[in-house]
Amino acid sequence: MKRLIALLGAGLLTAGAVLVTSVNAQAAECRSGYFCVWTHANFDGMKIDHSGDDRWWEGNMSNQDSSWANHGTSGPGVPDHVKVYDGRELLGAVTICLAPGQEVGYNAGANDRGSSHTWSVRC
Template sequence: MLFTWKTAAFVGVALVATAAPVVPASAALGDCPSGYFCAWADDNAQGHRAQWFGNDSNWGDDGMHDNDETVYNNGTPGGFDHVWLYYDVNYGRYNMCVEPGEWYDAQLDDNDHDSHQWQSGCKFG
């Protein structure tokens, strides 16, 4: 293979591109407005994001049908501040509770949820 300055430039650009740091989820979580519950389609709070101030019985309306890889409860503590996640639309098959300030990424089982409700505490415990 003939190694020219063009090849060297290409290799240099490729190395820089692959060495770029991954944005920590905490930075991306800042995109979720205060008082909202947010879900992202990709790990590390990346990709398509849906955000809700209230309950949503069908995430499909927001392009998130079984498509959440990261979730974050940026709700205001007090009152209805816990978010219950459900596998199915219309609050079917409870899965988990996300407390205020809590976020889940790697713990999610890839694209699980279809609805959520704000509640005053976690369902169990």
């Protein structure tokens, strides 16, 4: 009986370790209060983080964006969603819109299209 309990304990420890690993692998590295954009999928490549709007993404990010994370501060009436636009100066279509806390490792429709973004109260 003692041996069975020891085995069960080991099994629980293993399950816990797997859970921690998968959570870490999915969490994007992006400071609280910021919207982060990466040039590659799965939060890789070059990163630019923004606490405010940017209506003119620089050439090394414009049409290079492949993953996104909204770690903005949320609250009643706070513009906590992020809209990414096809063109600079918030022109053209919204390629992707992120709710507060949302992380997108890849999106085929939005990939390599964004050129500006703004914080908004909704999508």
